[in-house]
Amino acid sequence: MKTKVILISTLVVFSSFSVAYALNSTLLSRSDKQREVELEQCYKNDPENILVTIDSNFFTKKDSKDSKEKKVLNFFKKNIDIKSVSLAFDDEYSESLKNTFAVNTGEYVTKKLEKIVEKIQKIKSVKMAGVNRCFLPEAIPNDPLYKNQYHHEKINSVQAWDINTGSDSVVIAILDPYGVQEGHEDLIDNVWINEGEIPSDGIDNDGNGYVDDIHGWDFMFNDNGDYGMLQTKYHGTQVAGLAAAKGNNAIGVTGVCQSCKIMALTVKNTRQMIPSFKYAVDNGAKIIEMSFGAYGADPYTNLAVNDAYNSGLLMIASAGNDNTDDLHYPSDCNHVMSIAFTDTDDQSDEYTNYGTGVDMSAPGQYLLSTFIDGVKGVKYVPISGTSAAAPLVAGAAGLLWSEYPGLSSDEVYNILKYSAKKIDTIKPIGTGMLDAYAALNSNGKVPAPFAIIESPWNGNTIPFGENVDLIGSAVGSSYKIEYQREDETQWHSLANMQGQVMEGQLTILSAYLLNQGYNYILRLTVSADNNGQIITDSHEVKILVQ
Ligand SMILES: [Ca+2]
Ligand SMILES: [Ca+2]
Ligand SMILES: [Ca+2]
Ligand SMILES: [Ca+2]
The missing domain is CATH 3.40.50.200 (Peptidase S8/S53 domain)
Structure with missing residues (x-):
């Protein structure tokens, strides 16, 4: 569900003393076009921009790194135009990433890369494939x-x-x-500071696979x-x-x-x-x-x-x-x-x-x-x-x-x-x-009670005659959900639940409970035991049924 957003322009006045700085950049939030241009450049910089994991049965025990790469290149060439293939990670690196190859297709447009991935995923012997996403x-x-x-x-x-x-x-x-x-x-x-590493001696002193990695690594x-x-x-x-x-x-x-x-x-x-x-x-x-x-x-x-x-x-x-x-x-x-x-x-x-x-x-x-x-x-x-x-x-x-x-x-x-x-x-x-x-100040405990309805959100419109998932969090020992037509005073019960929900479905709002053309208020109330005393937290959202 998309939320309608009203843009508020904000005039910002800082009260503390001022020092002027200029940042030499004109980049704002990217337009789709800017994003595609930046991504295309990024994919060109590292053109092996698809990752493919091949089933181990495809290879024999005798296969070396080189022969594996050659096999994969020849295999794909039958289906897809591919410029080069290289093993993406050492085989010891992880069992699930064994036989993962980085592939250069000569393609740098995100949508086209995604299409190629779809094609690759359908090929037998391919366990997994994805775009080597540029960040x-x-x-x-x-x-x-x-x-x-x-x-x-x-x-x-x-x-x-x-x-x-x-x-x-x-x-x-x-x-x-x-x-x-x-x-x-x-x-x-x-x-x-990597204590096990001696800087600038050209030796991987701590044997972690990275030479002179004093503060981290540039991958x-x-x-x-x-x-x-x-x-x-x-x-x-x-x-x-x-x-x-x-x-x-x-x-x-x-x-x-x-x-x-x-x-x-x-x-x-x-x-x-x-x-x-x-x-x-x-x-x-x-x-x-x-x-x-x-x-x-x-x-x-x-x-x-x-x-x-x-x-x-x-x-x-x-x-x-x-x-x-x-x-x-x-x-x-x-x-x-x-x-x-x-x-x-x-x-x-x-x-x-x-x-x-x-x-x-x-x-x-x-x-x-x-x-x-x-x-x-x-x-x-x-x-x-x-x-x-x-x-x-x-x-x-x-x-x-x-x-x-x-x-x-x-x-x-x-x-x-x-x-x-x-x-x-x-x-x-x-x-x-x-x-x-x-x-x-939490004493290392997840704070409770905590109530929030995240979807539908305040101001959202929900379609009449359809069931709606209520998504949110109710952190505590029990919770209830009620609803009220805005022009009325009575609250109606929708759900009474034991236990808690963290980031999930709180309940389903049945299509037949609400009248078309009216605003409703949904209220989530969560209870928790605080040293023998029951305390509650609640959250309300207003929605329109249309
Ligand atoms: Ca400082
Ligand atoms: Ca090292
Ligand atoms: Ca060193
Ligand atoms: Ca998350």
Whole structure:
């Protein structure tokens, strides 16, 4: 169901002192055409842009890497015009990714790539196939006038820091298409250091498969990241700073987590992301933060996410800035927290993605953060978009794990999600806005009761005569749902349920209960036992039956 969105234009006035910064970029939320142009360029840069997993029976034990690649090339050439084939991952890498090949079809347009994948999936001996999705960063650069980290006030960082400012034992892997400037003056003290590695000796001292990987790895250039072009690292540097720029050091800004460690991993597409997840797992990261995305099914991303989830990591991703509820990866993968962004008025921003795939939101308009140092002469520049919102949640996850190291990733996910501040937004963007203090003040328990109906959303129209799924969360021991015709006073019972629902179907609203042409209010009330006392939380949405 699509929500009708009324755009609100907002005049922003910052009250604190001003320092003018100019960001030399004209990129706004992308038009479809811009997106296709950017993607086409990206696919050209790494033309092996389809991944195919072949059944093991297709090969013999004697087959070497070379002969496998040759066999696959010849096999496909019968059906599809293919330029080259290479083994995408080492065979030892993972059982499910064994015999996965990266294929260059000479095609760079997303829709055409998807068509080729469909064709490949139908071929016998093909276990799995997908586009090697190119990721685009999800920031909306702007021309800000004021230095301001006003978001800390909105998410109650200061109160949260009274409980914990962050531990250097919590490592946040920042995955970014452009990478992080590790040497930035306000990041350097929080950059993760691989203790087992001796820098610059050309030897893989810790034997993890990566030579001189001191701070992480650049999976695009396949080096330790020291050689990537600094000019391109603005996006990851800003994202990293929002999560974990060093706090209380009398320099620059502070991340939500003041002392968490930043592991910098550069990934441009699905194929690069898969080993980067494994790197994060093997080298002790707790959180994977991803401020980028792509549209369209992506079975390989799902696999990588599942592996990292099974290893206990929490993944947090930007929901996208295209004002859509279309499927978006990695944010819509199961087990990934999808983060929308709010503007300075706590309203769902006109650009932010929305819908039941979104878990929660965080501020994302003009957030001041670290910026590539020494390129444009400025070290701190604001950033906007879901790219800015997601690292705030990652920083808060870092604080939470600093205070309660025994929590599972599911617990951290749910504590953040259900301690959010409910906000009255035009578009549905999850449970509410990040509240770092409420999360830290949870005693490490998922806050209850918590009630929210996410679909239908406030202001939605539902078709007369059709059953409607009520989707949302009822966190507690029991819940009830009632409805009322707006011009009447009586509430009618729709459902009384024991137990709880997290992000799922609350009940079905029967088509025959509601009259056509009327507004109705739906009310969800959740009860929970709080030290022997029953407390409730409720949420209402108004819908029109048409
Ligand atoms: Ca190494
Ligand atoms: Ca070394
Ligand atoms: Ca600082
Ligand atoms: Ca999710």
